[in-house]
Amino acid sequence: MGVRTGGNPHSVDHDQLWLGQGGEIFIKTDVQRAPGHRDARRLRPRPVESRIDDGKMFGRGTFDMKAGVAAIMVAAATAASQAHRGNIILALVADEEFASAGTEEVLRHFTADSAIISEPTHEDVVIAHRGFAWFDVTIQGLAAHGSRPDLGIDAIAKAGRFLAGVDELTKKLAEDNQHPTLKAGNIHASLIRGGEEISSYPAECTIPLERRTIPEKTPTRRTQSSRPNRPPGKHTGRAKDAPPFLLT
Known part of the structure; x- marks a missing residue:
């Protein structure tokens, strides 16, 4: 069926x-x-x-x-x-x-x-796997013609500061408490979208993130540990969460 x-x-x-x-x-x-x-x-x-x-x-x-x-x-x-x-x-x-x-x-x-x-495991017995959370982070600027820097706010440039924070968080997670099998959790920026044309300031920039989590991380702790420093301005976001699991 x-x-x-x-x-x-x-x-x-x-x-x-x-x-x-x-x-x-x-x-x-x-x-x-x-x-x-x-x-x-x-x-x-x-x-x-x-x-x-x-x-x-x-x-x-x-x-x-x-x-x-x-x-x-x-x-x-x-x-x-x-x-x-x-x-x-x-x-x-x-x-x-x-x-x-x-x-x-x-x-x-x-x-x-x-x-x-029948997920491929290279013939290893799998007793645990990482969970994940997907985030869409949108950083808002102000659209303007490229000749009017006095009016425009570049959302993509501000997103660069956010991505620098993501990189710092990646290093911090690698030093965090590690799972004996899965090692550390991680986070990465998967895509970036922003701007309408070369001749204008971008009004917003959206960055989808993926956060891979390890067992014994509650949803609240996963969210709190996945917050890089925010650049100034307005931010919106949405998320999808799936927990990790451990077979005992």
Whole structure:
């Protein structure tokens, strides 16, 4: 069957699977799309074309997550073809990088006792991972013609002072209390948007930030520790938060 949320389709199938005295297990992976390289057409070999070299497959998304998708589909089909008890739920979901809307939508329709996620781990056992918070920080200036510095306030120039604070915070987090497995949390500026044209002062500049968090950091502490020094002026922002986890 398929379920849909926010315009992204999610594929779900289920069959009977032997699992002890019976029960339900999720086998899950994501099918997100990643942006291609801006010069992909000129690169050789082309990253969007898969190839097999020395028994290994290469190409955009081969490792994460086409290999995981293929693996769980083969595993589910093999299990379903044999005598079994219990249920297996095969879920291919979108939106893995941001709000996990695909997984949340699937869980509205199905439940399970356990789950296997085919995220590549280089065959290591994963017991913890970082959480994240995404912030949009908008620094506001005042639009004016480039010949009128007496009227204009350059939002992009002021954003530079904010980014310097982000760099200082990055160094501070690296020296903070570290998790035994995940080490330190971190923060980085992912994108920057601002201005309308070269001949005018930019009225605003928006900087999306990503803050990667470690277990035992509460949402309040994550927010408080993610505040670089602000430049003068008005600031607005929005955020999306997902907690880290630790398997004990």
